[in-house]
Amino acid sequence: MIRIRKEDLSIYRTKNKPFFNLHLKMISLIGALSITIILIIGGFMSFFVTDTLETQIGERALSVAKSVAVIPEISQAFESNNPSAIIQPIVQKIQAQTDAEFIVVGNQQEIRYAHPAPERIGEKMIGEDNERALQYGESYTSRSTGSLGNSLRAKAPVYLNGEIVGVVSVGFLVDSIESIIWGYSKEIWLVLLGVCTAAIIGAVLIANYIKNVLFGLEPEEISHLLFQKETILYSIHEGIIAINKDGRITMVNSAALKLLTGDEQRADEWIGKPIQESFPNSDLPYVLEHGESVFDQERVFSNHIVYVNSVPIFYEQELLGAVATFRNKTEIEKLTKKLTHIQQYANALRSQTHEFANKLYTIMGLTQLNKKDEVLDFIRQETSIQQHWTNTLLDNINDPYISGLLVGKLSQANELQINVSIQPDSQFQCPT
Structure with missing residues (x-):
């Protein structure tokens, strides 16, 4: 049974990790991507809201200007001795109902007949953007700076008996428009800020999950x-094959395929296949079902007897x-x-070593007893016997491993006091 703990995998971690590791990289990349997308969306939405509001306000101002320009009382007032006395009250009511910043009416010479500030009536209109209405009879919107400040204004010509006798200017101050736009944009950016915060939190959670x-x-x-x-x-x-908890092969090496199928194949051809279909007599399904290990099982795969x-x-x-x-x-x-x-060689060498030690002890004892002649006779006898066996084996057996084995066995037999005899004409020759 293989048991893996999370702590066991810590040995593979690099001790000196870089500061900008995978965790910080993922948080930074996902966060930067989210912020970039939100900034692009926010910028587009702000531009869209600004353009839409300005267009709507411009169309609204143009509609009011056209409506004022076709009022009969206003066009007829241009023939009176005091046009402003007729036009100013009418324009003030319309301005109050439409919430326009200003409605100004002027004649061909751009002299004001109506203005939000009564003291400016009779003065020349400011902005120099009345030419298209007074000369060509066009209705249009423009941006210009007048006596009340920078404004988005709509111009419409006033006709009397088919001739252009004046111009109506309806406007909304840019500051007021920008405050309206900022009100809408602020709500958009607050929502996007919340989305950005959620995206960063999500990036941290995703990075932590992937890190784990x-x-x-x-x-x-x-x-x-x-x-x-x-x-x-x-x-x-050694052949290795592993499966996941669904019983599908996840890892197999070439040695396993050679043993199981008889030839080497590409491992990726087996990845993902069910183990029961690929190798029906495998023990892996049993191990997966019972969670128990199975050792030293003898199986036959493709004429190969294997231990599993x-x-x-x-x-x-x-x-x-x-696995x-x-x-x-x-x-x-x-x-x-x-x-x-x-093991046999080791036993033979041990016996030979033991026998040689016994002979040394014998020689040492005879030497201490001052038996020099006996010592010489003992050495001659042992040398003669050893030389006889060695020459016999070397002459009759040309395999050094077998010769060494027999020499070891003879030494072991002598140690155990077993009489061993070899026929002088015995031979064991390997073909060359």
Whole structure:
């Protein structure tokens, strides 16, 4: 069973992380993107509101100017001795009803007959934008600075008996228009500010979520781990196959495919396939269902006898999937035989060492007893026997491994006081 804890993955984190890490990058990028979009939307909405309001106010002023210009009493008043006495009262009532900043009526010489400030009646109109109405009879809107300040105004000609006798100017001060626009824009920007705040909070939450999902690892660390995983997966001789909790293959290396299918195939062709359809006699579905490990199971895949170990994968007590490792039985048996031979060599060497130590003790004892002749006879005897066995084995067996093994066995037999004899004409020759 493989149990992974979140703390176990902290070993892969770089100790000296950059200050501008993935967490801050995501918050900055998402926040900057949200702010940019909101600024673009806010700017467009402000422009749209400004243009719309100015257009509507201009059309409203033009409508009022045209309506005033066609009032019969006003056009007929131009023939009277005191036109302002007739026109001013009419215009004041209309101005109060339409909420216009000013309604000014002037004659062909641009002399005022009506004005919001009565003391300015009789003076010349200011703005120099009456030419199109007085000379060409056009009705239009314009921006200009008059006696009351900068304003958006509408001009309409006054006709009497088919001739242009004057002009009506209806206007709204720019300051008043801007205050109206600011009122609408302020509401828009407040809403967008709330959206921007929500977007930044969302960016922080998303960054925290992704940071937790990635276990706090940086993109460079993830790519390094992925490269390590792929390298290890395809360099080991043991077959590995993993599935997710839905029973679909998520990882398989070429060694596993060679054991399970008989030939090397592309691993990506198997990714996403159900394990039960791909390898019906696999133990992984059982492991996934019961959450229990299965060890040293002998299975046959594509004429290969393999040993399989299957274990579940848990993360924070949650079963995420299972993984199985495969090992060719033939290779394991070969390895076991090699280990057995090595053990035999070790035992032979141990026996030889022990026998040699006994002979040294014998020589030492005879030397201490001052038995020099016996010592020489003992050495000659042992040398003769050893040389006899060595020459016999080297002459009759040309494989050094077998010769060494037999020499070790002879030494072990001598230690155990077992009489071993080899026929002088025995041979064990390997073909060349």
